[in-house]
Amino acid sequence: MFDTLRSHINRKIKLSESEFALVTTFFIPKKLRKKQYLLQAGDVCKYLAFVSKGCLRSYSVNDKGEEHIVQFAIEDWWMTDLKSFLTNEPATYNIDALEDTELFLIDKESQDKLYSVMPKIEHYFRILLEGNNTAAQKRISDFISASAEERYLNFLKTYPELVQRVPQSQVASYLGIKPQSLSRIRKELSEKK
Amino acid sequence: MFDTLRSHINRKIKLSESEFALVTTFFIPKKLRKKQYLLQAGDVCKYLAFVSKGCLRSYSVNDKGEEHIVQFAIEDWWMTDLKSFLTNEPATYNIDALEDTELFLIDKESQDKLYSVMPKIEHYFRILLEGNNTAAQKRISDFISASAEERYLNFLKTYPELVQRVPQSQVASYLGIKPQSLSRIRKELSEKK
């Protein structure tokens, strides 16, 4: 049941059978159908989610109704609206499923309790957060200094699995451009080479 | 000497006098003159730096020689090239001082040792990383969905101190636009209202 989570945690820290058995008691399994929400903007984000199978996206919707994808999460990724999760403020992002998806959820209180009964888990999340920070840094760097075409090429290189799995319009949204523009960029790229 | 660091840490966790005295032994004080480098791209980033006084910036330089500011750090902020610091790979960013600056430095081994002798410090950094992640999320969100004008207004609101302290051209670089464009945007804003 918790195999995916277990092997992900074991890649960063070492836990015994019984320690991991204890860890699992803090998580709630949950399945989402394609298009189903895990979180809607305005609600408080109560859970941090580990994707065991499937694909999620988090996105904002502005006053014109335009969606902008902030993050994708496939197998072995964690997803939440971190700010809302940490502060209990209403979420600014929506999270929903791009495919039928299986998750393990943990709420903030359980997580804090887990930290205190098993400090190695805080260590695990600290390492995870470091990785997230470097990835975010990279993405910001890209937005500051790269053109849409360069960002698309970087995306292809960094997340080749995702390109196969999510509609092109969703990739465009993640890159901060319109689907028509991505289509044009792809055409130009194919003409170049 | 370590007052600024102490009060910053004490805002997140509680340390006794003697605990904090131990913590300080892990840090190296350092002063930088304006324009002096803390890190040059290509070198390995050995230190995580706490700004006690002054102002740093981290930035990339592309093949055309254009600089793009990834982050500012004033009093009470931490600065590093996180990826290089964690992996010992050559840094992709430069870090230098925009003002005469006073720092406390810690290297990776010292930090890891500090985590093990004082787990509360790992807790402190975990909380710090969470805050960093939410700020990065916000900035990415801004790049995906906001115009240069909106990003500038957000910057004014979020970092009013910085607008006073750093040259406008540096703010433009942080926003991902050219100084001339920021100048034009400011003009349009002043005409509107």
Next chain:
DNA sequence: GCAATCCGTTAACATAGGTTAATGTGTTTT
């Protein structure tokens, strides 16, 4: 105190990406 440099402004022109709208195709719903 003078020269050099940095910094912000402005303006004319260029371009990447947005907008609108039409078309085709495959997929879901009924």
Next chain:
DNA sequence: AAAACACATTAACCTATGTTAACGGATTGC
């Protein structure tokens, strides 16, 4: 099987931001 929908493509036109270049005031260095 038909209708409705989701998704990608293309094209003509529009706009925000980039580019190049010139100017002037302020600051820094000698």
